[in-house]
Amino acid sequence: MREKGFGQAKRVHPHAWLWEPLESDATFVLGAMFGTKVVYLGGRLMLCFSAKAEPWRGLLVCTERENHESLLALFPSLSPHPILPKWLYLPEAADDFERVAEQLVRLARERDPRIGVVPRPKRSRRA
Secondary structure: OOOOOOOOOOOOOOOOOHHHHHHHOOOEEEEEEEOEEEEEEOOEEEEEEOOOOOOOOEEEEEOOOOHHHHHHHHHHOOEEEEEEEEEEEEOOOOOHHHHHHHHHHHHHOOOOOOOOOOOOOOOOOOO
């Protein structure tokens, strides 16, 4: 009898190439959140990669609202996410998606203080 999953190709996230440069960071953690992939660096939630239907197809930049203005000035393709406006969104359909996404990953790797939020502690569940 074959082992379950043997011979099946593993599905690769379409944006995995973006977080791969971050994997060498000793504090890198790749997590899952609401069907997306999220990157933590130094304990901070930095970037969220989503490959669903719009408006969940692209890159979300985890940031505080006071950083929006400077990031929007630097990257005009960003906009507040229509459902999660506390974070900025770069849609995959943007003409400059690849270039801007790579620049945002670089800023995250360099620990730009405008990128990243301290995640809330998880609430304990009662039985």
